[in-house]
Amino acid sequence: MADEPARPHSHFYWPASGNSANYTAYPPKGSGSVAPERDRATHAQQLTQALTEVVAAGETLLASRDPQIASGTPGFYIEFILPSGQAQMVDKLERKGKFPIELVSVQPADEQHVAATVFVPESQRGYYLGKVEAYGTQDNVKVKTLDDGSVVETRKPKNERLVASIETARLAVARSFYTDAADLFPAPNLKAWWEAWLRKGTRAQFEAAAQTLGLPLRETVLEFAEREVRIVHASAEDLGRIIANTETVAELRMARDTPAFFMEIDGAEQHLWSDDLAGRLDPCDADAPAVCLLDSGTTISHALIAPLLSPADQQACEAGWHGEDVSLQGHGGHGTQLSGIALYGDLTDILASAGQVTVRHRLESVKILPDHGANDPDLYGAITARAIARAEITAPTRPRAICLAVTSPGDHWRGRPSSWSAKLDALAFGRDEVPRIITVSAGNIREAINAADYPDRNDLMPIESPAQAWNALTVGAFTEKSVITDTSFAGWNALASVGDIAARSRTSVSWHRDWPLKPDVMFEGGNIGIDPASGMGDHVDDLALLTTYRKPTERPFTTTGDTSAATALGARMAAQILAEKPALWPETVRGLIVHSAEWTPAMTGYLGTLNRTSLVRRYGFGAPSLVRALGSLDNDVTMVVEDSLIPFKMEKGKAVTDQLMVHELVWPKKKLAELGEVLVQLRLTLSYFIEPNPGERGQSRRHSYASHGLRFALKPADEKADVFLRRITSEAGPRPPARQASDTGWTIGPQLRHRGSLHADIWEGTAADLAERNSIIIYPTGGWWRENLAQDRVGEPARYSLIASIRAADGIDLRTEISAQIAPEITGEAVIEV
Template sequence: MAEEKPEKLRHLLVQGTGTSYNYVSTLSVPHSRTTPTRDRAAHGQRLLREYGAAFKTGIMARGGGADIPGVSLTVRSEPGSELPIESLDSRRPDGPRVLAVREVEGATVAQVFVPQGGFQLIEEKLQDYLRKDTPKGKPANEALIASIASFQLAALEELWTDPELPFPAPSQPMAWEAWLRDSSEELLSSFLSLCRQHGLVTGQRSLEFPDRRVVLVSGTANQLSSFAILDTLAELRPARTPPTEFVEMPSREQGEWSRELMSRLVLPAADAPVVCVLDTGVSNNHPLLAPLLPAANMFAYQRNWGLADHDGHGTEMAGLAGYGDLIDALESKMRVALEVGLESVKILPPPPATNAPELYGAITADAAGQVEVAAPKRLRVFSMSVSTSNGRSAGRPSSWSAEIDRLAAGVDDGRQRLYCICAGNADPNWYPHYPEGAMTGKPLDPAQAWNALTIGAYTERDIIAEPSLSGWLPIAPHGDISPTSTSSITFERGWPNKPDLVLEGGNVALSPGGILPPDASIPSLSLLTTDRMIRGRLFTYTNATSAATAQASRMAAHLWAEYPTLRPETIRALLVHSARWTPAMVSRTPNKNNRVRLYGYGVPSLARARWSARDALTLVVEDELRPFKVGKSPAQMRLHKFPWPVEELQRLGAADVRLRVTLSYFIEPNPAQRGWMGRFRYQSHGLRFSVRRPTENDSAFRARLSKAMQDDGYTGSTGTDPGWELGGNRRNRGSIHSDVWHGSAADLASRQVLAVFPVGGWKADARRVEKPTSVQFSLVVSIETDETEVDLYTPVATELGVPVAVES
């Protein structure tokens, strides 16, 4: 399909195609664990003694009274043996609770809080192991007890769950993220009181998650080592600190170009969507920004920081969010229609002030609150091109990324939000070793957020125009990953593909001697944007994943201007659905797992995201389902039978066509470090899609997906479904899933039924939902062909009763 079409046909929004069916997973894959061979009596008696001694020592060390809430213990497995931690975590309110799980030298190490009233629950498991047999003649609880190597009284350093950094020295002052073992106000109050008693300084705000509350604490490990404080904690993590991060034209000439562009501007409507720039503030006295960013749209986390840009970064991002690369607008002689406005929230303080690091989740929430109170009905895309300088997390959630997931999902207020956040830049020391730096450099916190669109950088800038740089060579080839970008290739298995998309982020060049320029950027390899005018200059250049993020936010806002009734997750789906890998990307990564981990789903196209065409039909569905069983209400799957251009596809016969499917939804996060599997999973739920195969009828399709749809004579499904670009293992990470099927038009003609069905999450596994709950999802489905004499769009539009109005 051509990149741009001479016609613009609106996507078809489809309603009423979905039908609910009861859903019971057909997957029954037992989790295989290797259980060590034990001398039953010796092993069980030793553990019984260790457990009782550790608990008694802990109670006595805490004063020995009946008012002691309990004791934190460390449970360790043998190296190479996995600990079935679910068996240590009781569903009883007074039972033992698994606090955190980590791997140390091949062993699983779990921190378990044992209340005084719940001591006997683990003791009974140990006694039963010694005395009782299963019907198969095995010791009771063998999988759990045989895998345990030891019980010990917990020490503070065993609550440290950051694998990238060593536990701090006992007397080293630092800022900590204290993850309390539950989210109650009572425990928070007790913790804050204990911190005051031991000279620790705590933050003013806290973040609340399921089972956890996070508070910033400043002090030393020695100060935190009080037993009373230790028993309030589930985890300790390091607090993250964010970074405080025509150009040669004379100022007068820049002003002339700016005024000429202003004479051609068509300003956005008063109710137009906005890009809300979360950054260092914006200089809205810039003549090109003032029309888009009135004073009423300017905010700061703390008013005494001021509203103006103290650094320049925020103004650069605002220029890209409003105009894209300014060269295009400046050199054009056409009218420039601006469809979106701007907002600014200053979330980074001017020097020498610093923010309490852990509070960036709270600051991000406060930013949303300020703009939504000021303009509650406004459509907005939050654009955040800031990240931590020390938070490469291998995909594991942080308090900041989890708070973004909560905000996007609208957990507290039911208001869903769209966030575009930068993947974070690679270490410049790795630029000369391209592409290793981009392939091995992990995204920066909070880029691992599931519900956000995480943006990396690619580049088409490979021509150096500066005469003074003769002999210099660009590092990245045309259409490939930018040297500044990062990827999730080295993420731990199961975490989302990040970035989700890549946009132009500029290139980097090396001198003939292999040396980088002083600031690693060259104007002709960068993007032109607005300057904060500290020296009277109106234009500057910028690059990297920050610039890519601002452009992605602009695209999202433009989409919302076209389709203002769509949900945030649908806008996200349309952008991902429009993305394609460049030839350079495909050539670089024959391994498709590496491809989606490095480039996400590719480079988005606003034209594709916004418009259908005769040979590229796009259908959009917004729906909901019940993802898990609650009481007598079963889980659901939704089957959608789409209006399909069957006759046109049959006429095309063996011609190649592409079916592209994108499923987007928001999860509720649970970021406690407890292994993130079973009922401790990070996501509240997951969804998947499947398309009916050419050889299946509707009943066979339903039976293949759900046990609830299988009758007594069901013998299982036959055949596979080749032709998918990625397949389930690669696409089914995170909370947005996109794939494309290649095949014949004749085969596609019978594939108009698509199912969305649930997979597990912490809400279902923990049985914490008391009434049936539905979750929203968005589905985007496209049929594309390279055949020129074809009209896939009109038959479907006619069936739906949509006039085929063409905008040229």
């Protein structure tokens, strides 16, 4: 966005300032699913017939197991079909014990049904037949004595909730495990690279079977809480043999390669400008924060890169590669282009400036795209992890913002995790390591741009992998570039209006509603010129960002754009924040970037035609501002909290919710009360990282993707703090009567903002109302940490960053009253300014 004047005041920072309380949620009204109405006898008969056929087929399969491949617990897979409204019942298909039945995948079967696949050990082959028989012949009897002494007896079929929820069952085949795009499923006997998602602890069996069948395996393994992922070159028939003879496979997806980046490289030679800027450069120290760029390498000899990239920090993820950006493929030059953006932003303005240019962050470059050919269809999450590890081993104490502007096309319209995006989430979460701030590109539309399709086409083109990662800062592109001065493009116009989405930027408008809101923010990505004769779009240098060229002996500059450039700008902003406050948590850095973002007038202009959901899924939370992220004003004051809570504990052999945190923020109550009916604004952002548990079992609570969730609640103005606490948790006393009016005034609202692991919203109302709303409660929601006790995560703390800003009209001083209240505490370092 256009440059803003500097903000003279630092934010207020409260480390670990919350007060914990025991948390137990009230049961929701109407909780518990209702079994579908069935004709009991008919339904039992139909399911008995279907399961009898399944068991018979399973026994035949077991009898014909290939002794050269067979290993592990003998058994077979059953695919159950349930109505979509009963999807929460899939957990009840599992059986614990010595010979457990495991739910391995859940996916849509069609618009009205879901398909759940389970592994059934041979010793349990009659388990579901027994359930259905009991449903058809036995009753659960409940006896209730009424106030008048009479006795009422109710009878319901045994196992009704489970059995009535099942439409039918069939023996699972390889296609049953396939959870990727239907049109990518290989033709019969055609070999392809697959991602084989394996049940935990069965990898050795899978590898042995693949070796026996002569199926090539890539070396890299990705490990998650309940799954391991291997890449195998096989046909569907090959995988069917492994499925029939082992207990290993949980899910199958297609392995994907990264795309090439085709960019124009036709900028004019400007050596004098480059030399002038290099002479004015004031570089930072070697231990300053860095942007860690994962791309095609970079040209370290470039005059504008060399002062800020040491040879030790120019690396490649593969030992046999070198770090220079020399590939002749489409992605060649991309890394050097993003290097300039990550260090300087758009060079256009800097080159025209005068005086010293201070850069307070450095560059790290790790090549992940090969110079020749393409990466083997390996696991790109593992490539990313190796690249990050190389940078961290070289400079273990350096704060860094990781920039990944390489994406892979695929069927992610629902927003479901891929192995790559899940690995990004794991890397950001940092179990046994450190949390990380990772910026990732939302991906570009690669096809030709037609002016008539804009911007509707952006809404139809879903964000690419790995940008669906919950913990990453996903960056889309908008533009403020609109002027074409090149006479060779006389009569051409810029496609996007100033402040609107860039022509090639992808969105999550078409995603399933349960997945995160992506992109998170938008940075400048340039514009597209439109030929008035054809209505088709093309690259115009005037509408792009000026940056460094990989062959500086020929010319130092070229142009770039789209979401790649936007992502580099996002990583640059993260590094700039770390340069000011290197000790900030990655969760906080991400939160500050999002908290500083605002929708442009061009974005809000669509509110007449777009609903709030589509607006957020197209533009995220808007365009960030570095000055807003780092500074406050007298009338616009930001408070930052870094804290943690323990979401779950063990109680009577069960995992239950444990803590919530109450934050009584220092509030300018007196000034707000004086303002009375004047309208003010409160902006809240809650940022935390989840530990991922990927696999296509999202309908199952026990196997949900996120380890936990957090939510925030703001105290109503007319409610005392103790009543507010009792409204959230049953541990605090009797539940207050229901409020007549809902909490209005929110821009996004709780139904939409509680997606993913980043929640931001804006409340607008009167100053008198806000004066009494300084209490904010952070409380946990469910996740696999709670539901999956075998992973031993109960009792672990969950970190979070809470950012709150109060904004009033110009000339209103809110900050002085806040400062006066905290001044006595500053000396004790309980409250500091950053």
